Amino acid sequence: MPARPTGDFPVATPRTFLGRLPLPERTYLASALRTETVGGVLLLVAAVAALIWANTPLSESYETVGDFHLGPASLGLNLSIQHWAADGLLAIFFFVAGIELKRELVAGELRDPKAAALPVIAALCGMAVPALVYLLVNVVGGGSTDGWAVPTATDIAFALAVLAVLGTSLPSALRAFLLTLAVVDDLFAILIIAIFFTSDIDFLALAGAFAALAVFWFLLKKEVHGWYVYVPLALVIWGLMYNSGVHATVAGVAMGLMLRCVRREDEKQSPGEHIEHLVRPLSAGLAVPLFALFSAGVSISGGALADVFTKPETLGVVLGLVVGKALGIFGGTWLAARFTRAELNEDLAWPDILAVSTLAGIGFTVSLLIGELAFTGDSGLTDEVKAAVLTGSVIAAVLAAVLLRLRVRTYQALYESEERDEDLSGIPDIYEQDDPAYHLRMAAIHEAKAAEHRRLAEHAAATRDDGAGPA
Template sequence: MTQVRSELSRYLRTETVGGALLLIAAALALLWVNSPLRDSYTAMAEAVFAIPPLHLEMPLAQWVSDGLLTVFFFVAGLELKRELVIGELADRRRAALPILAAIGGVVTPALIAFVIGFGQPGMDRGWAIPVATDIAFALAVLAMTGSRIPAGARVFLLSLAVVDDLMAIILIAVLFTASVSMLWLVTAAASLAGWALAQQRRVSTPLVYLPLALLSWYALHEAGIHPTLAGVLLGLLTRVRTDPGENEAPAARLEHLIQPISAGLCVPLFALFASGVPLDGKVFGQMFSDRLALAVIAGLLIGKTVGIFGVSWLSVRLGLTKRPAELGHRDMFALSVLGAIGFTVSLLVAELALADVADGSPAELAKAAVLVTSMAASLAGSALLLRRGRVHQAARDARAQERDDREHRTSDDAEAVPGKGEGSIK
């Protein structure tokens, strides 16, 4: 358990830095696309790169969202596997709370978005835009403003976001697969089975795993399924328990190696290409009048908060789950607001669901709604966390003062008893 806590601490530190880089990349994209240099941004994003032997030809922005983002989901899959097997989620009652909260945080915003946006072009799949919580962004906000909140908050938010993103990826695989090539699907399954077999046989050379990973990604792409699913599946198939005499399990080694690349390069690059949304008076006007944008805003800000907190509160009240140690309902509400930060995956779903609708303007409007709502959720969550942090710090100070007073009284009593203390008469 000490090793698990150490791994969790390292993960959180890396994701915090990654979250800060994500914010910088998003801000850069917004400044770039809303400046006189916007044409250079568009040219870069739409530059086509091809691998002729594999018949792969995609714009740079798609290479980032389909390729580099797979690395991010691989790390998320590794983290989820570790939490499920040897971490906080290995205990069923502890695991139940973030899992049920994640389900509430997916179903509620989807229903709200569907009802508000019903009949709008693209909303047959656009209701899935507000279902995901951004791991890096949310953890970065928690680290910066919730340092005085008990550590259980970080475990809860991390577990919630990982389960949440896994469900979002499953939705992506289901919703955005028009037709499936069975031959390539079988190839993908075979490559995944080869990865699992190599793990079982304790194969350690990357000369086996790298080709299997690339083949599974390519096979899912050719099968018509969004290839980021390969990252999650490979992560879940990786061994997390150490063998006798083994210093680190493969999952831990891979996290050490790949997570800094994911948090420091892959996610910020995705944010750079996904956040390039024109934000002018026209966009802001449409954002609060267009039903599609309102569906995204309400789904994220209201749906995620109500879904996560409502299910958490109800499950604890019914005795189905147990809150993390030292966390109250108000702490859980603050964390639920952070769950409304739907940056990375929400932007990805917006691109997939709405890119071909009309002239692409609905996708731009939905992405603007995601950006603005995520920022609002981060500010509101930060304010709540700072307030709760002061409450927890005051309680810790009061307990410390009570201990000091008790020790002082014990010392005074000892000096007053004959035969004890410096001034006693023997």
């Protein structure tokens, strides 16, 4: 309801937080999340397969395959399979993340600074608080502070897989909030990797990577087409970035950010959206599951699980994911809403934000990657931290499942109202209620239903047997 003016000074109408999405944004979101959900299920399957493989008599073959090297040594790319998965395949994942970020900045939730403030603050708090929880546990417990960044990441694919398994149809606004959190989360995760986990820099290779990126940008500006131009160039950029000492996934984000994600009048999709549509299935369905297959295979026993809750490094990761993420995102959202005078959508409640915040504690893919980078050279601690990431993610998933199931009827009702399309126009009715043509179509549909009902009633009356045979 618009605010009433007071005297000569109108009162500003508070913004609605988690309100209905614009139709184009909702359509894009539905397509993106559909692919990520399928990818998330494959991710779960790959993680389970890795755990089984690494904890059976075949565990030796798991290590043998992961350590198998291939690639041109002359180019500095004779890497293990596990290394290729972490540095090569995840570059595809971060390429898609770069496109998502660019689109959010120019056409999505992050385009309006006022609207963007809330999810950005929530995401930043959702990264800062887990890091502080980890540091606090390790400072008090005398552990290593090197893993402070491990619990800061959210795995959107894993989170969506949990939703798919639960059968919980979240309203699109909550899904968009979760996706925006993950996009901002990915951006800062790659900055953390680039700044804090960069080895000795080879400035010649780095200069070559920047030069190749400049060529990539120039070709995009000149609207040169052809995968046979960009794919080889992307491989050159990735190879140079890897050899520079900067983590190679930075190359993926950089290229994704260069794509144009604003549609022109004659376009159904911008180039960025088109390429994302092509590459996202490769990222979600192949790159991320293969990374999980070769990174999630840690030896798990009763003693190993007990150690997760006794060592400061691993306990810090678990508490960071489970407690830090939930408190950080929920607290950041509440504070941002309070100070920006944003009002929560009347169909939702703050427990819904807590449930989504808890779900964001699933920090699988990027957390595993940062765990490997943080404890390079200590394979024992690396495996223990991976076990902690798995444990924390599972606990966060279970807690989120409980919170979401408490509100499942509300979510289902909201979801069905968003999806309802009685006039079969291909556009949900909720987006057509202000269109006079919609009301004419609905009147015609209701009249047709009424006529059919009258016809059936007349037919039943004409054939009714009153004991003396049909009338």
